Amino acid sequence: MAVIVELTIPADAFELGQILRVEEPTQVTVETMVPLGGKPTPFVRIHNGTRDTFERTVREHPSVHDIQLVNSHDDELLYALDWEPADDSVLQTILNLGGVLLNATGTADRWSLELRFPTHEALLAFQEYYIEQEIQVSIKHIYNPTRPDAGPWFGLTPPQRETLSYAVESGYYSLPREVSTQELAKRFDISDQAVTERLRRGIATLVQNTLLVNAEKD
Known part of the structure; x- marks a missing residue:
């Protein structure tokens, strides 16, 4: 493993x-x-x-x-x-x-x-x-990482990994929020909807390849 x-x-x-x-x-x-x-x-x-x-x-x-x-x-x-x-x-x-x-x-x-x-x-x-x-x-x-087939970044694509990392480091998930969706979109030169979808898919992939692995084995 x-x-x-x-x-x-x-x-x-x-x-x-x-x-x-x-x-x-x-x-x-x-x-x-x-x-x-x-x-x-x-x-x-x-x-x-x-x-x-x-x-x-x-x-x-x-x-x-x-x-x-x-x-x-x-x-x-x-x-x-x-x-x-x-x-x-x-x-x-x-x-x-x-x-x-x-x-x-x-x-x-x-x-x-x-x-x-x-x-x-x-x-x-x-x-x-x-x-x-x-x-x-x-x-x-x-x-140990999670799924053997998840790849080096728990199944995240490079854009998902970069966007999620930047969002966390910039305080997107802080309370109060320190950076807006619009600012993230501008940072990666994509639309607001695209950055939201990228974060959503990235988080779903992380959860699927980490938290839910043991549950599937059980």
Whole structure:
């Protein structure tokens, strides 16, 4: 059965932390890891960063082929990173074990990762790797996902995941509500009805693939 682990790792021990070097209070988020040409291509979002300094620093790293600005919004910049992970790197080891990087957020000092492994044995193999490499990894949570066929994000599509995450982080579900449906629609360049439907379908998918799984087994 698949297993999900949430952990933190020093920025200088994680290759994306080495490549995407930032200074406080800049925060870096890996949005997705898309397999293009047989290698993982991250889409990277930075918050409160300095564009010229960031791009120059990233391009200087020997494993980086290119970094391209995809989109910008207020103080956020979204990049596509073309790079080649080393065979013995943390991320390549995760991928070799059949793992998936679900989420990654980093600062100048540490990165928080959410990883999905196909089996507990694969997770144990990863733990043996970072212990042998003397990497100071701190495990926060380990838990089983839900349906085996739910995919890396509990069955959510990338737009559903992005919209739901942004809605929660922006206070859409807070009392009182801190962001309106209209503001969400503007953020994702869709209609009010479309954003409402995307949230509704996303929540229904999450519930179906999490809360209702044990009930179905019973």
